[in-house]
Amino acid sequence: MSIETKFINRELEIEALRKLAYRDFSNVLYIYGPEGCGKTRLLREFINEFDGIGIYIDALERENMESAILLSPLARKAKDMLITLAEQVTGPVGRWLCTEILSLVERISLKVQLQDRGLVIMVDDVTRALGLDEIEHYIKWLYELRWRIAKEYRPKFVLIIATTSEGYSLSRVIRHTYNVANLLWNLNRDASIKLMLQLDPPSMHAIDSVWRLTGGNPRRIIEIATIFQWDIERWLTRLELELRSLVRIIKAEQLVHEVMQLIEDPDILDRQPTHKLERAYRILLESNLMMYSGLMLLSSWIEEDKSKWKLKADEELGIGEYYAWQIPAYKQVLCRLLKG
Ligand SMILES: Nc1ncnc2c1ncn2[C@@H]1O[C@H](COP(=O)(O)OP(=O)(O)OP(=O)(O)O)[C@@H](O)[C@H]1O
């Protein structure tokens, strides 16, 4: 989407990243959250402000080296050298960069001293770029890379971050001890309103409806405001048409009752698991409509209040203690289609 909104909220998350960047965090930090909740934006904002050596890689970028890589101000001295690397790349550039982190660090070290500085390496959208089968090995590789970099270049601290919105990748990743997974969720109500106020909302009523439908998902908010010009009905109709084929599968698999149960209460899966509920959840997980939300939040690193370490359950938004709908509109639209 071309519109660049003013960055809102996320002070806690930025502070948490800063805190983690300045201590010995030996595991890979795996940031996971709904599609469009703002993972990329958060990482990019962080790198732009970071006062150590920061490297952000967009693993999904196919062609443009300049978009595939973002450096912190201090590391920008090495930018031209890195851009020339693109000449060697034959396939998608982001994917290539994912595996060439050591060469990037080496080139940066020729221009800027790494010793005694903080080094942060962020690889964004790893699952979509590398695929589910490779993700497990890749995270392990990142973990080993961290030690190699620490030994060879002696930075003061090294923090490696990978992100994904692919919920189904989580089970492959969290079963290993070499990473820590944290949740980043959609914006809260106040932040969502601030975001909407940048986008010429027609009324307070529209703001309220968009909040209830998007649950603060910035990409969806921006989409409704710009592409759909605040025409919420048109946006919902488009969503309905997109979800129709999924409804066909749910009906064919005879999982209507189970999906309705998950719409009522996502945590039914935790309390009364059955094979059919698992199957229904799996379909919704793979379609990126639901996800496991019981992880510690990224902001928990700087939060003293234990009650804020996890995402707060909210029935109306479709958020349980452990499972959640990525945005409330999905459950509303599915409910309408399944009943119809
Ligand atoms: N805190 C924020 N303030 C203002 N705009 C934001 C904020 N977070 C995200 N956005 C905007 O919302 C849109 C989606 O954000 P972004 O691309 O970072 O999401 P994402 O979680 O990385 O998505 P995906 O899961 O597809 O990778 C972008 O246009 C981004 O600029």
Ligand SMILES: [Mg+2]
């Ligand atoms: Mg992203």
